[in-house]
Amino acid sequence: DVVMTQSPLSLPVTLGQPASISCRSSQSLVHSDGNTYLNWFQQRPGQSPRRLIYKVSNRDSGVPDRFSGSGSGTDFTLKISRVETEDVGVYYCMQATHWPWTFGQGTKVEIK
Amino acid sequence: EVQLVESGGGLVQPGGSLRLSCAASGFTFSSYWMYWVRQAPGKGLEWVATIKNDGGEKYYVDSVKGRFTISRDNAKNSLYLQMNSLRAEDTALYYCACVPRGAPFDYWGQGTLVTVSS
Numbered sequence: 001d002v003v004m005t006q007s008p009l010s011l012p013v014t015l016g017q018p019a020s021i022s023c024r025s026s027q028s029l030v031h032s033d034g035n036t037y038l039n040w041f042q043q044r045p046g047q048s049p050r051r052l053i054y055k056v057s058n059r060d061s062g063v064p065d066r067f068s069g070s071g072s073g074t075d076f077t078l079k080i081s082r083v084e085t086e087d088v089g090v091y092y093c094m095q096a097t098h099w100p101w102t103f104g105q106g107t108k109v110e111i112k
Numbered sequence: 113e114v115q116l117v118e119s120g121g122g123l124v125q126p127g128g129s130l131r132l133s134c135a136a137s138g139f140t141f142s143s144y145w146m147y148w149v150r151q152a153p154g155k156g157l158e159w160v161a162t163i164k165n166d167g168g169e170k171y172y173v174d175s176v177k178g179r180f181t182i183s184r185d186n187a188k189n190s191l192y193l194q195m196n197s198l199r200a201e202d203t204a205l206y207y208c209a210c211v212p213r214g215a216p217f218d219y220w221g222q223g224t225l226v227t228v229s230s
Contacts, residue, residue, distance in 0.1 A: 001174070037213050041157070048207060048220040049149075049157060061216045092157055096213050100173045101159040 006104035023093035037096035044089040114138035121224030134191040134208030142186035150204035
């Protein structure tokens, strides 16, 4: 199975400041169809998950443009340009290239 | 409005069975692959099972293979997860989800809690 490793696991941030989460996969996430199916999810406290980014860098509908994704192959990054209160929660990367799909451990973002 | 509403969770003894259901509305259910994702109390997310839009392909995480069966009824806009030989480690909140790999949207239910304990 593909192991997804996130860092850091805890990220205290100051409101209005940027934040960055790293995700590394144990093997390349390039699919045979040429796409890289790396997603980022946000789970706010007490809520269901919500996808923010699909295929590395594409924002889902309704996702603020302060969220951006980048990377290739085995190394990926989620960036929040200016953290807002509503961004508090746990963020997961997930690969959907290889069965079984696998999630990272999660990164807890909190306000300092 | 899109809705995914799970039901069927509850308390069951080890070795027992449960059948989860997910009622979908507000989108063309029959067009999309569907998923079950679970989250143990205080833990992270784990993808459990996937079914193709026509039911022709199914995939499972290794830990549930041979015990869980995913199915769907497109005429009823419903997704199911038959869970047999339940173990304590299956205790989790089970989410029904539609997460297209290449389209800019996803839908999630609120989850149904499964507790396996004697």
